[in-house]
Amino acid sequence: MTEVFENSASFASDLDSKDELQSFRREFSIPQKNGKSVLYFTGNSLGLQPVRARKLVEEELAKWAQYGVDGHFEGGRPWFTYHEHAKKGLSVLVGARESEVVAMNNLTSNLHLMMVSFFRPTKSRFKIIMEAGAFPSDQYAVESQLKFHGLDPEQALIEISPREGEFTLRNKDILQVIEEHGNETALVLMSGIQYYTGQKFNIKAITEMAHQKGAVAGFDLAHAIGNIKMNLHDDQVDFAVWCSYKYLNSGPGGVSGVFVHERHGDNPGLPRFAGWWGHDQDSRFLMQKGFKPMPGADGWQLSNVNILGTAAHLAALNIVLDAGWQKLLDKSRNLTAYLQYLLADLGKTFNDFKVITPEKPDERGCQLSLFFYRNGREVFDFLTENGVVADWREHPLNETSERAGVIRIAPVPLYNTYQDVFQFSRLLKLALEKEHERITE
Known part of the structure; x- marks a missing residue:
């Protein structure tokens, strides 16, 4: 388990190089968009196709x-x-x-x-x-x-x-x-x-x-x-x-x-x-x-x-x-913790969203739900246009909120990487910056 994270591409790459389960990503067909593999974070909705299926x-x-x-x-x-x-x-x-x-x-x-x-x-x-x-x-x-x-x-x-x-x-x-x-x-x-x-x-x-x-x-x-x-x-x-x-x-x-x-x-x-x-x-x-x-x-x-x-x-x-259930659980815990760390770092600059999934690893799985108080759909659409496959859920308990809802992100240990998670955080930062520019125009 990694306890001290860094917000950098090189750190994410280093984590991937040490991941003993990294070869299992090749067991799955990763969807493509514009000739590049998408950042697929909807294993909580539909998991990817196993090649051996x-x-x-x-x-x-x-x-x-x-x-x-x-x-x-x-x-x-x-x-x-x-x-x-x-x-x-x-x-x-x-x-x-x-x-x-x-x-x-x-x-x-x-x-x-x-x-x-x-x-x-x-x-x-x-x-x-x-x-x-x-x-x-x-x-x-x-x-x-x-x-x-x-x-x-x-x-x-x-x-x-x-x-x-x-x-x-x-x-x-x-x-x-x-x-x-x-x-x-x-x-x-x-x-x-x-x-x-x-x-x-x-x-x-x-x-x-x-x-x-x-x-x-x-x-x-x-x-x-x-x-x-x-x-x-x-x-x-x-x-x-x-x-x-x-x-x-x-x-x-x-x-x-x-x-x-x-x-x-x-x-x-x-x-x-x-x-x-x-x-x-x-x-x-x-x-x-x-x-x-x-x-x-x-x-x-x-x-x-x-x-x-x-x-x-x-x-x-x-x-x-083949991968080993406990090994997958261990990677899931660490991969999700890295995503949580990156989102918390973003939260120091932007107050548009809140992670509503419990912080304690024992009280969650790999999904983190990002609640947007406003204009979350616009952020989600930007992410989608830039190769992120996530999902958007309207907030069911607060019908009066303008565009309030959740973007659910699930980094799955079998096929998601630390670089996936880092790239997502960079795109989310860019989406939030563009949304702030649009509002202030």
Whole structure:
């Protein structure tokens, strides 16, 4: 870990020369603009394409051409058990046993499936607790589930908001809300990383408090998996869902995944929506009535996994395993710290923006969210024109602010470099200078 940084191109270059993971950048296709590689900082939205993904997808296309339906049982990775090849990588990334994870469906579908099993409201215990400003798909899923059970979201949904003047949630405030509403709460559903602010939530503490109050603890890990270290099994999390197209680099609309703790996965009597692929594998082709779930998370599968999409998923997971998960976490921590340092240095001259992501490394992943009080869109457009691929999010909680919003920057350790981060800071400085000139004209 580097503790003393310098704001110079030579220093950034020196850090890159010492980076033992630098060769993994070549594992990805970097988009080009005007003949130059872009500065790609949207791994929190869509990760880059692994070069080896093409090979694995083409292998399955060739198998399909050669074997047809027999590809389900022929070749090195028969389609019948194809989903099993993702288990090792997923279990490492979320801190679980292989039986507790499975790649299937997409994120929101999986969230609904998990809520069928784990949101079981009663007259006295019917509330769901989640963070205010959660990703819209989660909000829609929760609201529709409440209405499906005949509940009024105004009464049954408890949303935790930051304190006035703050952007992120204090852990003690989250726990206090769970404590306050716990006796009426059926489910605590939080993000692992808050998509807008980049804040990392304390999964272990939230789970412990939920369980103390008799509630289920579930998490949406869309922005957490492949980004931060997690220990879902040891932390006793009940369930989790995620997508694979952000930090997992598995392609647009890539296969999702779920975690179900073994204490639930080994309970065949737990209610669920059943499908053919979740049925006992040994008797699946007997085509008989009477659902008998497979043990573990596999028992929540509905249909056979999308083979071509999962081939890309396997390619990406194998890269993580080759690089070493802990090494990636260490680089991510240092790379993000360097970005934070450069932004703080800029902040000595410009007061247009504020980094709203927590400063402490243990309270964030690699994403830093730059909140602009005004004219942030103009800054973002300048960056885009000059080869920076980032994203802009309007501020959802302050509709009166003129052009207020966030530019999210995620330096991903697999393919971003220290020079990327330095060049971004130089372009941001130039954008701010030009914006100040425009305003004063």
